[in-house]
Amino acid sequence: MLGASTLALGLLLPSTTLAASLIASHYTGKLFTLNFDASAKTLSVTGQATGCGTTPGWLELYPADKTLYCFDESWSNGGYIASYSVASDGKLSMTAQMKTSGNSVHGLLYGGSNGKGFAATVEYSPSTLTTYKMPLTSGGQTLSLQKFTLAAKGPNSRQDVAHPHEARLDPSGKFMLVPDLGADIVRVFSIDASSGKLTSCGQGQAAAGDGPRHAVFLSTKNNATYPDVMYTVNELGNSVSAWTMSYSSSCIALTKTQTISTFAPGKKGGAGTKAAELRIAGNFLYAANRADQTFGSKQDSIAIYTIDPATGKIAWMEAANAHAYYPRTFQINKAGDLVAVGGQTSSNVAILTRDATTGKLGDVVATLVVATPGRAGEEDGLSAVIWNE
Numbered sequence: 402m403l404g405a406s407t408l409a410l411g412l413l414l415p416s417t418t419l420a421a422s423l424i425a426s427h428y429t430g431k432l433f434t435l436n437f438d439a440s441a442k443t444l445s446v447t448g449q450a451t452g453c454g455t456t457p458g459w460l461e462l463y464p465a466d467k468t469l470y471c472f473d474e475s476w477s478n479g480g481y482i483a484s485y486s487v488a489s490d491g492k493l494s495m496t497a498q499m500k501t502s503g504n505s506v507h508g509l510l511y512g513g514s515n516g517k518g519f520a521a522t523v524e525y526s527p528s529t530l531t532t533y534k535m536p537l538t539s540g541g542q543t544l545s546l547q548k549f550t551l552a553a554k555g556p557n558s559r560q561d562v563a564h565p566h567e568a569r570l571d572p573s574g575k576f577m578l579v580p581d582l583g584a585d586i587v588r589v590f591s592i593d594a595s596s597g598k599l600t601s602c603g604q605g606q607a608a609a610g611d612g613p614r615h616a617v618f619l620s621t622k623n624n625a626t627y628p629d630v631m632y633t634v635n636e637l638g639n640s641v642s643a644w645t646m647s648y649s650s651s652c653i654a655l656t657k658t659q660t661i662s663t664f665a666p667g668k669k670g671g672a673g674t675k676a677a678e679l680r681i682a683g684n685f686l687y688a689a690n691r692a693d694q695t696f697g698s699k700q701d702s703i704a705i706y707t708i709d710p711a712t713g714k715i716a717w718m719e720a721a722n723a724h725a726y727y728p729r730t731f732q733i734n735k736a737g738d739l740v741a742v743g744g745q746t747s748s749n750v751a752i753l754t755r756d757a758t759t760g761k762l763g764d765v766v767a768t769l770v771v772a773t774p775g776r777a778g779e780e781d782g783l784s785a786v787i788w789n790e
């Protein structure tokens with residue numbers, strides 16, 4: 402029979418994060434391992450790595466393989482994709498590095514026999530979707546490159562050319578969705594798993610000037626492999642949109658059903674505000690605002706929406722303090738009780754409490770400035786933070 406204390410501990414542990422490791426990337430070329438000690442309420446840097454070029458911008462962790470991929474956003478002279486093994490203490494050792502044409506703002510693995518046969522990246526200014534065959538090797542070559550063009554410029558001055566911002570794999574692994582900030586569309590590609598070929602099969606139309614950046618998915622039918630709702634965060638429109646997703650064997654049909662501001666009803670962002678990251682947890686959707694300073698000088702906000710689980714319909718809940726300036730990145734931990742927010746310009750990682758029942762974000766448990774702070778409006782500072790779990 403289990404003793405009472407064993408039982409209590411067993412019940413306590415899964416829902417209480419005592420210590421955790423995180424990985425952050427910084428636009429000065431470094432990756433950092435951070436240790437979060439919940440009882441001491443401290444964050445500390447416990448490791449560093451390089452190899453992801455000058456401008457590491459996106460991190461993708463494969464926990465089952467203890468492998469991390471990093472994508473370099475470098476704007477000139479090409480960039481890199483690098484892979485790292487992640488030790489039990491979170492320390493990173495580079496295992497491979499491949500040169501790219503640069504400016505990749507997002508990337509991940511897809512296809513093959515195990516979902517990791519190929520890598521796809523999107524390049525913001527060259528307006529491209531690029532694929533590579535895995536594994537990464539120093540002499541690795543581009544497998545395919547698709548360049549997107551605009552029929553006409555969009556209403557926002559940043560919509561001069563196509564700007565694919567994410568290569569988001571759908572949960573079935575059969576389709577790639579590419580929000581295009583320049584084109585105001587979400588491009589859909591079917592995946593040939595054996596060859597890695599991405600074939601354009603359709604697109605969802607955003608409103609003019611929305612500038613969709615990132616997407617997340619929801620199933621209202623308890624069918625996690627084939628979701629029926631997608632949400633996008635719209636960087637230029639400072640809003641989030643809900644979409645219906647309808648699967649056929651050859652494509653996903655997308656229809657936008659709702660768009661809500663990332664600011665409280667009646668409020669507007671300033672000239673430099675740009676919505677950045679989008680996360681979903683339980684029946685709540687979260688979107689980060691960059692440079693809105695809703696909570697005071699250099700204190701930006703995270704917009705929270707409730708989700709009707711039966712329909713996927715969203716409604717404004719409230720703005721929470723991001724405790725960061727220019728929060729380009731944030732992620733909710735698996736337990737759902739903590740959020741790691743990365744302020745790009747403040748270059749800090751803030752660990753905030755989250756109430757999984759109410760969806761509310763609360764106090765700062767720990768915060769740490771990592772490497773050199775950025776300058777307002779510039780492409781420097783902290784680029785990404787993720788939980789290593």
Ligand SMILES: *[C@@H]1O[C@H](CO)[C@@H](O)[C@H](O)[C@H]1NC(C)=O
Pocket residue numbers: 624627648
């Ligand atoms: C999940 O959705 C797909 C696509 O709509 C459908 O073919 C499948 O039967 C669904 N599975 C379940 C368990 O409902």
